[in-house]
Amino acid sequence: MFWIICAALAGMVTVAIAAPLLRRQGDEAEPAAAYDLRVYRDQLREVGRDLERGVIDQTDAERLRVEIGRKVLAADRALQRAVSGQRSPGGWVALVALALLLVGAFFLYQRLGQPDRPDAPIAQRIADAQALYDSRPTQTEAEARAPHPERPEPDAEYTALIDQLREVVQKNPNDPRGLELLAEHEERLGNLVAAKDAQRRLVALRGDQASAEDLARLAGLTIEAAGGLITSDGEKAVAEALARDPRNPQARFMVGLLHLQNGRPDRAFPIWAGLLAEGPESAPWIAPIRAAISDLAWLAGQPDYTPPEPSTLPGPDADAIAAAQDLPPEERQKMIEGMVKGLESRLATQGGTPEEWARLISSLPVIGQQDHAKAVLGEARQRFSGNQPALDLIEAAAKQAGLE
Template identity: 30%
Template structure:
């Protein structure tokens, strides 16, 4: 409320500045004119002459010149007396009273944030208006101040870096991760985290610099999930969608079932057209994999099959799943594994006559009798 009161006062002051001269009327006040200047110049000549700075003939010549200018100036002086024009003065007054506040409001309202109060630092440190985010910020500042004085404290950088990243201060996070690597030594996680921060600072683009970090992490530990995920992302951003899909498929294949990042990788895989949320060993998938290199395809299929097998071990009710698994083993040429799987399947559904029948029919179609 105070703010609006201050705004109103300021506006009134501004309007007053325009109205004041209008209200005083065109009182004739002393104003300068050229005539005054030339008269002063004439006086100046007398003074210079008296001081001996110029000689008499020169003074005379100057006097004549200036007198001429004086005459000309007096002749061209505006003869018309100052007039007062009430109509225009009223218009100016209206302009000030209406136009000025309107212009001010029209400009200020879209730009200003009148609802926001001041946040001087001293007041904030005293704890006024502290929220959760506020106190986290305070902690960050304290850690930063500590690190400024003890820059070799590797643990400090380790703690600070992820917090900065979560706060969205990616450039600072990059610096913190770098320091962490300098003072704590290299590890695949730190390299990958650094890469992640670099690409976050580049609004998600895996830059060459970030990619280098992920490659280093990958070299230190080929199974590091973050490095693999981002290398896939880099491939996708470079337009190599198949490479990306391969990297992610391999990643999923090796991943523990409860890894929290699993859905992220799966959805990324879906985005590049590498299959849905679950590895469905459909004919399309397998035929799509024919475009891949031999090794890639093998890796991909093995990963998917293993994943399916794990799932079926936990929940054996899925007849279609068993059939897909068996068929996959057959396609891969692992007939013994296919036999093993079909025995497992029969055991799993043995208690349910309907499903057992279904399974037997399916196995017969695949050419696995008995």
């Protein structure tokens, strides 16, 4: 069926392109011989009228008819040649080039495509994705295969300092600050395995006091040490970071990446779409998400998805409200109220992103409008009904503002 459809489409395209190339020359404009023929016939009729009026005699009329008749015959032969089906030589050249392109495309697909690949129902694709997930290499295997790009030679003084740091940590392995510095500088030197090991020891040392950021950093270093592959060790660190903070954006980004690596764009898309809606645009994970989200949406069966535009409109963000703290109380209240009302007015008239609605919901209680914030929350829920990533962001802002 695939080849039948391809052949039918190729045939229709070929006909559509070839038809104008092979059009008769006479189809473009009327041949000059046709115009001459009409003139000569008019002249013959004029000779007959002159004879009837007595302007010329019978002898002159016969002579003129013979002379004009010869011209009529010559013009008629020229007209027949013009419409006899002669083709433009350029048309045949273009047709040959078109045929070569079609044949070349066929052989290129035979070489680079997969014409013998069978159809893959969704159940089979999910099973293949699970098999890919189950067959991941171990962390040790992935680290052994990971590329090691060349880096500029570090400064000798800096290298000596790092050697001293390693010695200090070795003598005092329970110093969290030393382990933290060691993980940071080993990563800077490109020693990703050593950086991962230092971060792992730091997390183990802190135990239950380890933060979601500590665990997300361990997950990131584990993945980098494995050459970007998320092994079971990396997945475990990501899961532990999310257990500490289910909203941790770095860990959520890595969960989406895990699904992508194992052939599940349908699972990765809602996670990355939610992160893109939340922002901020300066976050390090936003750029790779924005670059891939359109293709990811198509692969996930969401071809109508439109990524949110980067937010450049003014609004009362946390930095602006913090800056207002230095003003006298009266001026500070007026400034914050003005920013909040400006944002609300713009969202009411122009609309906005889920991030901006969340900002408004979290800002209204700051100026003492708790009840109004609940009303805005209800409107936001209705506006973004069906958009789960946006609703997650709205609900997080409501929780932070103490509305639930």
